[in-house]
Amino acid sequence: xxxxxxVVVGGGPxxxxxxxxxxxxxxxxxxxxxxxxxxxxxxxxxxHTGFGLxxxxxxxxxxxYADRFIKKIRAxxxxxxxxxxxxxxxxxxxxxxxxxPGGIFTVRPKALIMATGCRERTREMIHIPGTRPAGIFSxxxxxxxxxxxxLLPGKExxxxxxxxxxxxxxxxxxxxxxxxxxxxxxQAKTRGLTRNVVQCVEDFGIPIYFNHKVLKIYxxxxxxxxxxxxxxxxxxxIAGTRTTIECDTVLVSVGLIPENELIEMAGVPIDKGMDxxxxxxxxSFKVYDYVDSVTSDSEKAGKLxxxxxxxxxx
Amino acid sequence: MIKKxxxxxxxxxxxxxxxxxxxxxxxxxxxxxxxxxAYAVSEAESPVRIFTATVMADGLNLKLVPVRTDKPIPKRDxxxxxxxxxxxxxxxxxxxxxxxxxxxxxxxVKLVATREATRxxxx
Numbered sequence: 194x195x196x197x198x199x200v201v202v203g204g205g206p207x208x209x210x211x212x213x214x215x216x217x218x219x220x221x222x223x224x225x226x227x228x229x230x231x232x233x234x235x236x237x238x239x240x241h242t243g244f245g246l247x248x249x250x251x252x253x254x255x256x257x258y259a260d261r262f263i264k265k266i267r268a269x270x271x272x273x274x275x276x277x278x279x280x281x282x283x284x285x286x287x288x289x290x291x292x293x294p295g296g297i298f299t300v301r302p303k304a305l306i307m308a309t310g311c312r313e314r315t316r317e318m319i320h321i322p323g324t325r326p327a328g329i330f331s332x333x334x335x336x337x338x339x340x341x342x343x344l345l346p347g348k349e350x351x352x353x354x355x356x357x358x359x360x361x362x363x364x365x366x367x368x369x370x371x372x373x374x375x376x377x378x379x380q381a382k383t384r385g386l387t388r389n390v391v392q393c394v395e396d397f398g399i400p401i402y403f404n405h406k407v408l409k410i411y412x413x414x415x416x417x418x419x420x421x422x423x424x425x426x427x428x429x430x431i432a433g434t435r436t437t438i439e440c441d442t443v444l445v446s447v448g449l450i451p452e453n454e455l456i457e458m459a460g461v462p463i464d465k466g467m468d469x470x471x472x473x474x475x476x477s478f479k480v481y482d483y484v485d486s487v488t489s490d491s492e493k494a495g496k497l498x499x500x501x502x503x504x505x506x507x
Numbered sequence: 508m509i510k511k512x513x514x515x516x517x518x519x520x521x522x523x524x525x526x527x528x529x530x531x532x533x534x535x536x537x538x539x540x541x542x543x544x545a546y547a548v549s550e551a552e553s554p555v556r557i558f559t560a561t562v563m564a565d566g567l568n569l570k571l572v573p574v575r576t577d578k579p580i581p582k583r584d585x586x587x588x589x590x591x592x593x594x595x596x597x598x599x600x601x602x603x604x605x606x607x608x609x610x611x612x613x614x615x616v617k618l619v620a621t622r623e624a625t626r627x628x629x630x
Contacts, residue, residue, distance in 0.1 A: 240573035240621065242557045246517050254559055256573045256622035260603040263623075340561055343570045368560065368589040388515035392556065396582065483518060 198222035198502050200289060200302040202280045202455070205234020206484050207475020207491040208308035209262035212272050214495025215306075220502055221271045224300065226291055228279045232266065233259035234310060235333070236484065238340045241361055243388075247485035258484060280309075283455040287470055303505050304470040304498040307456055308491065311449040311476035313358075316410075319447050321353070323410030326417070332358040332446035339365050347442025351419050352376040353407050357385035359446025364393035374438050376401040377421055379428055384448065386482070407443075408435065416441050449480045470505070472498050512550055516542040523547045555579035559621075560592040562607070567624040572597050574607060577617040587612060600626050 199220050201208045204227030212225050231237065236244070239255030246252055249261070266272050275293060282290035288301045313331040330338070330346050336358060338344040348371050352359045355378040363373045376394065381403050383390050394401050408420040408430065423434035453473070456463060461471050463478070474494035475487045508528070514521040519539065525547045526534040535547040549555055557579050561571035574592060591612060601607070601620040608618040 237622065240561060240575075241559050242575065243518070252557070254573060254575055254621045257575075257603055260622060340573065341569075341571065343561070343563065368585070370593075386518050387513045387520040388518060391513050392515050396556070396585075 194288070194299045194301055197224050197300055197302040199304050199306070199498055200224045200226065200300055201306040201308060202226050202289070202291075203234065203308035203310060203475070203477070204229070204232040204274065204276070205308060205310055205475065206236055206259065206262070206487045207310070207477070207494075208234070208306070209259070209266060210488040210491035211306045211308055211472075211474055211495035211498070213262065213265055213269070214492040215499045216269055216271060216495075218496050218499035220499045223272045224302070225266070225272055225274045226278045226280055226289075227274065227276045230276055232263045232274065232276070238333075238337045239361075240340050241364075244484050247483065248488050255484075262488075280455055283459040285459045285461055285469060289455075302470075303502045304472065306472045306474060306494055306498050307453075307477055308473075308475045308494075309452045309455065309477040311451050311480050313445070314448045314450060316353075316443075316445050319353075319445075321407055321410060323419075324412055326410075326412035326415050328412065328416035328441050329410065329443045329445065332356065332362045332444045335362050335444050336365070339369060345369055345371060346444075347371065347416075347440075349374055349440045350442040350444055351407070351421075351438055351440045352444045352446060354378060354445060354447035355380075355383040355385055355390070355401065356446040356448060357389050359444060360385045360389040360393040362444055362446070363399050364397060367397045367399070371442075373397075373399045374440050375399075375421070377405045377407050378403050379406045379424060380404070406430070410443055416443055419443060449476065451477045451480060453477055467497065467501070470498075470501055472501075510551065512547065514538065514543045514546050516540075516546050525551055527551050554582040556582050556585060558585060558588045560589055562592050562595045562597050564624055565596050565598045566627050567597065567600060568627050569622070569624045572601060572624045573621045574618055575621050576611060576614075577619050578615075580612075580614050580616055584612060584614060592618075597624065600624055 236255035236259035244253045244258040278293040280291045287305045335346045411418045418439045422430040472494045474491040510525045524536040532548045535544045538544045559575045601624045606617045611618040
């Protein structure tokens with residue numbers, strides 16, 4: 194087992210800000226673990242603008258925002274970056290096990306920062322009945338397929354929910370030559386930012402239906418259609434409002450959940466983590482609206498972890 | 508004529524009330540900063556957007572290189588821009604911020620890479 198001063202799990206905006214802040218606060222023996230091949234996390238697939246206004250005073254795309262931190266980390270030799278490394282086990286005494294090409298490794302740092310991000314809520318979580326054909330994607334997965342892998346998930350999409358990723362994907366589908374037949378939001382207003390409704394939906398004349406829900410998804414091998422109806426205040430179907438929309442793709446954009454499986458595995462309540470040298474920051478702590486706030490808050494986590502390491506009896 | 512619009516300059520999304528006379532903006536209410544007033548004038552008289560997309564890469568570590576225009580382009584040219592980036596190929600390594608096209612579609616804006624792409628090395 195290797196000993197370290199600080200290990201940070203997750204090389205997205207939170208983890209990158211945390212390692213830089215920890216280094217600035219005097220920590221020199223740092224390991225940053227990232228499961229992807231590159232640092233940057235979700236920012237790499239967020240090719241649209243909207244990042245950095247608060248933190249840098251500039252309007253940046255996701256990859257540009259990430260690039261500034263990646264370059265900073267590269268310039269600090271004390272920070273060892275281990276990509277293609279997947280954390281699989283954590284115990285309450287901060288023993289972390291991770292897999293990477295070539296083997297399975299264990300490390301026990303004086304402090305650990307978990308910056309593992311969040312996951313998308315799924316179709317199953319919102320209980321949409323119907324079949325399970327190909328063509329149903331979470332919005333963020335579709336974003337990765339289009340912007341990173343260069344694959345178009347479908348030609349005619351219906352988007353369930355109006356979260357920001359869903360709105361942004363509506364525009365991406367249109368610009369990549371696909372159709373967006375409808376955005377169906379069960380609530381009376383968007384879950385995303387109004388600016389995204391303006392520049393991603395209204396700009397392209399995409400129909401957005403509030404107070405509506407998808408009742409059922411149809412299709413044998415591939416999605417064929419969905420049924421949609423208006424809902425009342427109790428979110429129940431209003432009789433006589435049912436319509437059918439033909440489509441080959443359904444995108445689900447209904448919110449995000451912090452990813453905390455490893456901390457649960459360790460049996461450490463998040464609010465008690467600081468006593469045992471386990472810190473949590475970024476979307477794995479709470480789901481943020483703006484990456485700029487993730488950066489600022491994660492810098493605090495890096496500083497607190499540095500203080501913990503320095504005060505710990507070694 | 509008073510037109511309501513939502514400012515998209517920053518995530519605050521101010522609701523702007525724009526007084527338009529003869530296709531020109533006479534007065535803007537509701538903007539919490541000067542950017543909002545400028546946005547209202549531009550949006551009412553000649554709307555523009557920053558264009559972002561991806562370009563296929565050839566022989567580089569990324570399949571796609573994300574790109575943007577350095578300045579906003581007219582909204583009506585967005586589809587033309589998307590067709591153009593769909594046709595392009597990038598073969599040379601790039602840094603984030605490198606210019607790919609100096610005068611994109613003759614619009615007086617640069618098309619720049621937003622992510623580093625390096626030459627593909629055999630593993």
